[in-house]
Amino acid sequence: MNKDPGLAHPSGGYFKFLEPETSEYTIEDIAHHLAQINRYNGGCRYPYSVAQHCVNASRIVAPEFAFEALMHDAAEFAFGDMTSPLKRMCDDYRVLLEAGERALAARFGLPETMSPQVKLADMQMLKLEKEHLLAQPNAHPRAAWPEWDDYHLEPHIAKYVSLHEMSWSSAKRMFLLRYEQLMS
Numbered sequence: 001m002n003k004d005p006g007l008a009h010p011s012g013g014y015f016k017f018l019e020p021e022t023s024e025y026t027i028e029d030i031a032h033h034l035a036q037i038n039r040y041n042g043g044c045r046y047p048y049s050v051a052q053h054c055v056n057a058s059r060i061v062a063p064e065f066a067f068e069a070l071m072h073d074a075a076e077f078a079f080g081d082m083t084s085p086l087k088r089m090c091d092d093y094r095v096l097l098e099a100g101e102r103a104l105a106a107r108f109g110l111p112e113t114m115s116p117q118v119k120l121a122d123m124q125m126l127k128l129e130k131e132h133l134l135a136q137p138n139a140h141p142r143a144a145w146p147e148w149d150d151y152h153l154e155p156h157i158a159k160y161v162s163l164h165e166m167s168w169s170s171a172k173r174m175f176l177l178r179y180e181q182l183m184s
Contacts, residue, residue, distance in 0.1 A: 007078050015078040017096050020103035027179055033077035035172035041083050044133040046165040050081050051175040056161040057121045058178055065117045067182045068110055072118050075100045124157060132163045
C-alpha cells in the first residue's frame with residue numbers, strides 16, 4: 001500500500017510528496033495546475049494565476065535566466081501557493097516543499113538555489129502585483145511586505161508584463177508557449 005499522500009494529475013501522473021524525485025508529471029501538468037492557482041490566496045481584484053506570475057518573471061530577466069524564472073514557482077503545481085506569512089509558520093510544509101523544489105530542479109536542469117537575478121525578478125513582480133492587483137495595496141502594515149528599497153523597480157519593466165485578467169486556460173496556454181519558446 002502506498003503511504004505517500006500524493007497528487008494525481010490530468011496526464012495520469014502522480015506527485016509523491018515523500019519521494020518527489022520518483023514522481024510522474026509533465027510540463028503540461030505543471031502549466032495546468034499553476035494556471036488554476038491564484039496568487040495571494042485569491043486576494044486580488046480578479047484571478048491572477050501563478051502561471052501568469054511565472055511568465056511575467058521570465059520576461060523581465062536577462063535571457064540566460066528566463067527559463068529559471070519561468071520555473072521558479074513550478075513546485076507550487078503540487079504544493080499550492082501558500083501565503084508567505086503562513087508558510088513561515090509551517091516547518092513540515094517547508095521541508096516537503098524544499099525537497100519537491102530540489103527534485104524539480106534536477107528534472108529540469110535548474111539550479112537548486114534561486115539565482116539572485118531570478119529572486120530580484122520575483123520580488124519586482126511582487127511589488128508590481130501588490131500595486132496593481134490588490135484592492136487596498138497599502139492597507140497592511142509595511143512589516144508584512146519586504147523592504148521595497150532593496151528591490152528597485154525600473155520603470156520600463158512594467159511594459160514587459162501582463163497583469164490583466166485572463167482565463168485559466170489562457171494562462172496555461174501562455175505558460176506552455178513561453179516554455180516552448182525558451183526550449184527552442
